[in-house]
Amino acid sequence: MNVTIEDQTDHILVRMGERRLDAAIAGEFKDTVRPHIVADGPDLVLDLSAVEFLDSSGLGAVIALKKALPEGRRMTLCGLTPNVERVFRLTRMDQIFDVAIPNAGDVGR
Amino acid sequence: MRDKRRRGTDGSRAGTPPLVIFTRSFRALPGTVRDTLIALRERLHGHISNDLMGRAELVLAELLNNIAQHGRPNRDGPMPLVHLSVVARSDGLSCSVSDNGRLLPTICLNSQPPEPSGYPEGGFGWFLIGHLTQSLAYFREDEQNYVAFTVPLATPDPQIHL
Numbered sequence: 001m002n003v004t005i006e007d008q009t010d011h012i013l014v015r016m017g018e019r020r021l022d023a024a025i026a027g028e029f030k031d032t033v034r035p036h037i038v039a040d041g042p043d044l045v046l047d048l049s050a051v052e053f054l055d056s057s058g059l060g061a062v063i064a065l066k067k068a069l070p071e072g073r074r075m076t077l078c079g080l081t082p083n084v085e086r087v088f089r090l091t092r093m094d095q096i097f098d099v100a101i102p103n104a105g106d107v108g109r
Numbered sequence: 110m111r112d113k114r115r116r117g118t119d120g121s122r123a124g125t126p127p128l129v130i131f132t133r134s135f136r137a138l139p140g141t142v143r144d145t146l147i148a149l150r151e152r153l154h155g156h157i158s159n160d161l162m163g164r165a166e167l168v169l170a171e172l173l174n175n176i177a178q179h180g181r182p183n184r185d186g187p188m189p190l191v192h193l194s195v196v197a198r199s200d201g202l203s204c205s206v207s208d209n210g211r212l213l214p215t216i217c218l219n220s221q222p223p224e225p226s227g228y229p230e231g232g233f234g235w236f237l238i239g240h241l242t243q244s245l246a247y248f249r250e251d252e253q254n255y256v257a258f259t260v261p262l263a264t265p266d267p268q269i270h271l
Contacts, residue, residue: 022146023174024139053146053163055170056237060230067228083163090240091233095225 001028005036008045011076012036015047021058021084030061034068041073045100049079054087063093076100129156129197136188137177137208146170149195156197158262164241165202165260169193171234172206172256180210180254201243201261206254213247213254 002017014033021029037044046062048054066075078100080088088094131152135141146166153162173191180189189210196203220235239245242258249255 020143022139022143022170023177024143053166053170055167055174056231056233057174059233063228063230067230082159083167086163087167087233087237090237091222092225096228 001025001032003029003032005033007042011043011045012041013045013047015050017050019050020053021048021051021061022053022055023057026055026057026061029058030064033065037065037073037075038068038070040070043074043076044069045076045078047079048077048084049081051079051084052081054084056087056091059087059091059093063096066097074098129153131195132193134190134192137173137180137191137210138188139174139177142170142173142177145173145193153195153197153202157202160264161202161260161262164264165195165204168238168241168258168260169195169204169206171238175234176206176208176210176254180208180213182211199262201259203257203259205257207256208254209252210254212249213256 004013004015004017006013006015014036016029018025018029044065046065051058062077069075076098077088080099085094088097088099129152131149133145133148135145146169149169150162150166157165173193176189176191181187182189189208191206191208194205220232220239222236223229223232238258241260243261245256245258247254247256
């Protein structure tokens, strides 16, 4: 599975490189990332810009990662494509995540 | 089943685009569900909007993964055999899914989404299916589950359509 985890200056960037974050790989995705985030450390940015399709299993994996973070360690999502954004919005899970806006000229959500 | 006739019974086909149909039969496993959805996307590409495709793919993923995860009648038995049929029509995608897995609890058909504040990791599937479909029907006959619905051309929630 194509996932990269990079130390940036003030955060850890987790980039999901797969086009689909679905039931077939949700568990593997969670198990791959979780060891890197369970201890204290810098905040986390999860880049989903490559993901064209997300189902509720994939959503569950993202939520599980947020829950796995220790107290005080934050997680921000970025690069939500329309299909991914839809799942967060309809389930109202966008309420519990910080979603980064790509740039100031980006109109709407 | 083999003598699929192309002519319509009402003679209303003249001048209308050809029907785009996708059918597959497969054992319900996460990998086969994924492969089927990828094949569906390829089949419908260019015939429907990205928005409709995205909604339909999400609905079918939830339904088919639900069968793969919960439909197996017993631990040692085979995974349920699924028949999927999707027809692109002028008003949206008509879908039917049948499987020989366990009884589908009908309470699922009116599912409410879980509360975000509880950080739920699941329980979204039937809510998404109900929210994104029209004319959702379910029945069970001869040890088979049958689910049929339409994913409408227009989004069901007007305020989403910005």
